[in-house]
Amino acid sequence: MELRFGEKEEKLRQDVRAFLKANLPNPEGGEATLGSRTDEDFEAAKKFNSELAKKGWIAPAWPKEYGGLGASIYEQMVFNEEFGYFGAPDTGTRGFGVGMIGPTLIIHGNEEQKKRYLPRITSGEDIWCQGYSEPGAGSDLASLTTRAVRDGDEYVINGQKIWTSGGHRANQMFCLVRTDPDAPKHRGISFLLIDDIKNVPGLTLRPLINMANRHHFNEVFFEDVRVPARNLVGEENRGWYVGMTLLDFERSGIGTTASQKHTLEKLVQNLKDGDPERRKKYRTKLADFVIANGVGRFLGYRIGYMQAAGRVPNYEASVVKIYQSELGQRLYNFGVSMLGLSGQMLPEETRAPIDGSMPESYMMAVPSSIYSGSNEIQRNIIATRGLGLPRG
Numbered sequence: 001m002e003l004r005f006g007e008k009e010e011k012l013r014q015d016v017r018a019f020l021k022a023n024l025p026n027p028e029g030g031e032a033t034l035g036s037r038t039d040e041d042f043e044a045a046k047k048f049n050s051e052l053a054k055k056g057w058i059a060p061a062w063p064k065e066y067g068g069l070g071a072s073i074y075e076q077m078v079f080n081e082e083f084g085y086f087g088a089p090d091t092g093t094r095g096f097g098v099g100m101i102g103p104t105l106i107i108h109g110n111e112e113q114k115k116r117y118l119p120r121i122t123s124g125e126d127i128w129c130q131g132y133s134e135p136g137a138g139s140d141l142a143s144l145t146t147r148a149v150r151d152g153d154e155y156v157i158n159g160q161k162i163w164t165s166g167g168h169r170a171n172q173m174f175c176l177v178r179t180d181p182d183a184p185k186h187r188g189i190s191f192l193l194i195d196d197i198k199n200v201p202g203l204t205l206r207p208l209i210n211m212a213n214r215h216h217f218n219e220v221f222f223e224d225v226r227v228p229a230r231n232l233v234g235e236e237n238r239g240w241y242v243g244m245t246l247l248d249f250e251r252s253g254i255g256t257t258a259s260q261k262h263t264l265e266k267l268v269q270n271l272k273d274g275d276p277e278r279r280k281k282y283r284t285k286l287a288d289f290v291i292a293n294g295v296g297r298f299l300g301y302r303i304g305y306m307q308a309a310g311r312v313p314n315y316e317a318s319v320v321k322i323y324q325s326e327l328g329q330r331l332y333n334f335g336v337s338m339l340g341l342s343g344q345m346l347p348e349e350t351r352a353p354i355d356g357s358m359p360e361s362y363m364m365a366v367p368s369s370i371y372s373g374s375n376e377i378q379r380n381i382i383a384t385r386g387l388g389l390p391r392g
């Protein structure tokens with residue numbers, strides 16, 4: 001058995017790494033800012049994406065006809081691993097654009113929609129956000145009640161979305177709306193695109209400030225928001241199936257593992273440079289985290305391998321999601337403790353160890369067991385689909 005990337009991937013890795021070192025303001029900084037900390041961070045993320053676009057690297061895995069490079073699963077893993085390690089920032093173009101709405105349009109969109117939207121993703125121009133969750137619809141998303149009524153060539157939307165990440169930065173939203181309130185709940189939902197959300201009449205965003213004191217997500221209110229009917233993706237009332245589309249794009253979460261690896265390296269360096277007494281106290285705990293990080297890496301590689309072999313990961317992706325999110329929470333918690341009192345200082349404080357990234361990462365890791373399907377839901381998936389246990 002030989003477990004390694006091929007020569008082609010390793011050459012690509014060197015190119016990607018050189019690019020990141022040349023184009024990131026602080027390549028040794030590590031953690032991604034999610035483009036959500038300050039306006040300055042957001043502008044830097046936009047600039048970074050426009051440099052990526054020049055190389056055709058916004059959506060390397062997309063087919064060439066849609067502006068990608070047709071990269072293989074293993075090449076995508078290299079991109080994601082390096083981007084994760086160096087904390088490459090995003091605006092919402094890559095996460096929501098390339099990761100979600102792009103693949104959905106490639107499968108379910110009509111030619112006009114593909115022509116209109118896909119090039120604006122691969123150029124880095126459009127910034128998308130996701131309008132799925134509502135105050136009464138999260139894990140049980142099919143209970144959503146935001147209503148859209150057809151009126152001639154338009155849909156008129158009324159209702160509310162919540163937890164809309166990056167909505168305040170985005171110019172485009174894809175959302176699920178109820179078009180038939182009398183049908184069984186999965187069957188009365190449609191998938192709509194809303195253009196130019198900053199200027200469309202009737203749409204209001206209200207910030208939600210998270211516990212890291214960042215404006216990351218929003219509430220979104222719709223009052224008679226009019227959307228052209230041509231912005232319907234797929235058939236009316238069949239939007240649930242459109243909204244659940246996931247393409248074969250890389251889903252190993254390997255970027256998160258690489259980001260955690262970078263954090264570990266910084267903690268090891270901090271321990272090497274510090275007081276020997278502290279070293280004695282924490283060295284074996286750090287060793288445990290290095291082992292756990294290695295396990296995460298191989299769980300991720302298993303997903304990549306399955307996808308490259310044409311298999312569709314199912315409960316295996318849930319295993320990765322739970323493992324990485326919970327490891328991240330433990331790791332950043334440990335990091336804050338290991339750094340002592342000064343470990344609580346935030347990036348604004350110039351004397352903060354490891355650039356003040358540890359308490360921020362700790363706080364940002366808390367919601368990771370909630371978003372992308374909560375860990376309880378993932379455990380249900382493992383129990384039923386992985387272990388074959390009956391529901392309930």
Ligand SMILES: Cc1cc2nc3c(=O)[nH]c(=O)nc-3n(C[C@H](O)[C@H](O)[C@H](O)COP(=O)(O)OP(=O)(O)OC[C@H]3O[C@@H](n4cnc5c(N)ncnc54)[C@H](O)[C@@H]3O)c2cc1C
Nearest residue numbers: 130131132133137138139140163164165367370371374376
């Ligand atoms: C940081 C962050 C960013 C987000 N960004 C977006 C976004 O951009 N767009 C968007 O649409 N949404 C977004 N969300 C929302 C996210 O998808 C929901 O929070 C998630 O689906 C959970 O829904 P909920 O918050 O309504 O919790 P609920 O579904 O009400 O769940 C509450 C608790 O009950 C548990 N639970 C629920 N059902 C079951 C069950 N059947 N079995 C066992 N336990 C169960 C859950 O695990 C959870 O612990 C984001 C959330 C976070 C935290």
